[in-house]
Amino acid sequence: MAVIHRTTMKPTKLELLTAWLPSRPWYHGGGDEPRPDKAGGFRLDDPEGEVGIEFMVVTDASGAEPVTYLVPLTYRGAPLDGAEHALIGTSEHGVLGTRWVYDGCHDPVLAAELAALIEGRAEAQAQSLTDTADREVTRAYAGEGPVPAEFTAVTDTEEHTELSAPDGTTLRVLRTLRPAPDGTPLAELGAAGHVAGVWEQPDGTRVRGLFFVLHETPGA
Numbered sequence: 001m002a003v004i005h006r007t008t009m010k011p012t013k014l015e016l017l018t019a020w021l022p023s024r025p026w027y028h029g030g031g032d033e034p035r036p037d038k039a040g041g042f043r044l045d046d047p048e049g050e051v052g053i054e055f056m057v058v059t060d061a062s063g064a065e066p067v068t069y070l071v072p073l074t075y076r077g078a079p080l081d082g083a084e085h086a087l088i089g090t091s092e093h094g095v096l097g098t099r100w101v102y103d104g105c106h107d108p109v110l111a112a113e114l115a116a117l118i119e120g121r122a123e124a125q126a127q128s129l130t131d132t133a134d135r136e137v138t139r140a141y142a143g144e145g146p147v148p149a150e151f152t153a154v155t156d157t158e159e160h161t162e163l164s165a166p167d168g169t170t171l172r173v174l175r176t177l178r179p180a181p182d183g184t185p186l187a188e189l190g191a192a193g194h195v196a197g198v199w200e201q202p203d204g205t206r207v208r209g210l211f212f213v214l215h216e217t218p219g220a
Contacts, residue, residue, distance in 0.1 A: 008094040014038065016089040016101055017058060017071065025156050026175040030063030037061070039068055040199030042134040043125040044113040051076055051109040052099075054127065055211065057177065057199040066202050068177040070211055072104030072114075080107060105154050105161045105173055114171070115147040118193045118214055134197075136208075141193035143216050168217030179207035192216040 014036050021027045021034045036058035044053040052075030059068045073088070079100050080086075086106035093099045104110035116122035117139055124137035141147065148165035155162045161173040169192075177199065193214035200206050 009091045009099070011089070011091055013056065013073070013091070013101070014058070016091060017056075020088045021060070021069070024175075025158055026160065027060075027069070028063065028067050028176065029060050033062065034060045035062045036069075039201070040197065041127045042137050042197060043127055044110070044117060044122055045125060046109055046113065048109075051107070053104065053110050053113055055104075055197075056127075057197075059199075059202060061202065068199060068201075069175055070173065070177055071175075072110055072173065074102045074104040074107040074110050076100045076102065083107065105163060108150060111151050111163060111171075112149040114195075114212065115149045118195060118212070119147050124197075136198040137195065138197075139193070139195045141214070143192040143214070147193065147214065170215045172213045172215070174210055174212065177209050177211070180209045190215070 017036050018034050021036065022029065027034070038056065039059040040057040041055050043055070046053055052073075054073045054075070056071045056073055057068060058071060059066050076099065077096065080102060083102055083106050086103040088101045088103060091099050091101055113122055117124060118141050120139065120141065124134040126132040126134045148167060148169050151163035151165050151171060153164040155164070160175050163171040163173070165171075180196070191213045194210055195212040196208060197211050198206050198208050
């Protein structure tokens, strides 16, 4: 169970993202620099209790229209071997000391726990509360076997990040979030599984949409 500490991080998560977001191919900001504001998100627990796992939703209002992004993050007490390219930055945590903050799509601990969430073996946790389930995060899985816990390739596009497993399974992280139209199913046609959640728009309204979509290779 992850413990949420009421303390400081210097630089803050949003400050780290302000510097990092423009380097991403899926970033569509139009201003001189991003102005990300927290709009929602949730957490997952690392069974080993070593890695912090957070799925942060931020809205950037630097362009002509606000854009909302999904940013999976992991927090570690030491560098992750071989993941220098995925390092967002380091921050001084008021309780835990130096934390290495990573793009969680490249962290095997996050990938394994996200697979467990899609299958229903893990439960989404509230973003800012200890030991509190987030009932607004929903998941579904209609696949025939276990979801792969290891994804060996990560590819960024202009709209999403795609994680690929050796058996051909792909997990799509929808970086640019859009509300699901009223009355339509959240699952994509042909998807084996998905995770959906809620975030707050700049006008204060709360909307729901897809966060992750899982596709399996037929016959794999």
